[in-house]
Amino acid sequence: MFSTLLIHWTITPATAPQPLINCNRCSGVKAYRSSGKFRVNANGKRIDVWLIYRCVDCDNSWNFGIFERCNRRDIEPALLQALESNDPALARRHAFDIVALRNQVGRVEAFADVAVRKRLVGGARQTATALELQLGLDMPTSLRLDRLLAGELGISRSRLQALEERRLLAVDPDGAKALRKPARQGVTIRIDLAGEPDREAIIRAAGG
Structure with missing residues (x-):
């Protein structure tokens, strides 16, 4: 569950x-x-x-x-x-x-450097097996979504792609190829971490 x-x-x-x-x-x-x-x-x-x-x-x-x-x-x-x-x-x-x-x-x-403020909205850190990241942008950015996620979560872009291919990572509403596009206002990223050995480290990095 x-x-x-x-x-x-x-x-x-x-x-x-x-x-x-x-x-x-x-x-x-x-x-x-x-x-x-x-x-x-x-x-x-x-x-x-x-x-x-x-x-x-x-x-x-x-x-x-x-x-x-x-x-x-x-x-x-x-x-x-x-x-x-x-x-x-x-x-x-x-x-x-x-x-x-x-x-x-x-x-x-255009420049891709950003600052990210992370706020826990809901759920319990101790029992979490999945992440839902909701993006809000003060201004538009040219930073690609995969670079943003890799930098903030401490994992490689190739691993993000692998998670997507295994259907453990989904981006709404952009869907296919969203990781290669700039991060956008209102985008939600869902990542299933249930079987990942570094689940706790990723959750901490995400702001949990």
Whole structure:
């Protein structure tokens, strides 16, 4: 009989993606990183807002467009205040918007380093023979699911694949080939550890 340990992982990417831009000072394509500062330009009733980026080598600036020729009345007062005060959480959210970055510059370098907070949701450690890991992401990440699991559980990616092939590991809702895809919000991983000799070590590593 299975006794399942339910654990929630909150995954926080550590490094924001960096657009690759032709720097006119360096005379070549360079990575730019977010300064965490917004530029707000008001012209009558119209407002333009950019998140300022800096070249990693020479500090040259590039503006990532957030609002362009937007009517002031269309921006909530609290949001406008956050932009004008360089709210760190708001700047971070835009800096991690890799889809919007790619739409503006095309080439973006993504990073896979993350921090993982683990919280026991239910079940008993002593009797657990299976794990159910529920993933929550603060921001999107390019880190593959198999690399995440291998690093956090202390087992190899080949073993994860073997567990999947033996139907002892299942990923919902992605299913087949999910281990090779980036970790995503709302994904659940179920692992049957009943016959594994290092069951207790894996459970401890998972946060149990």
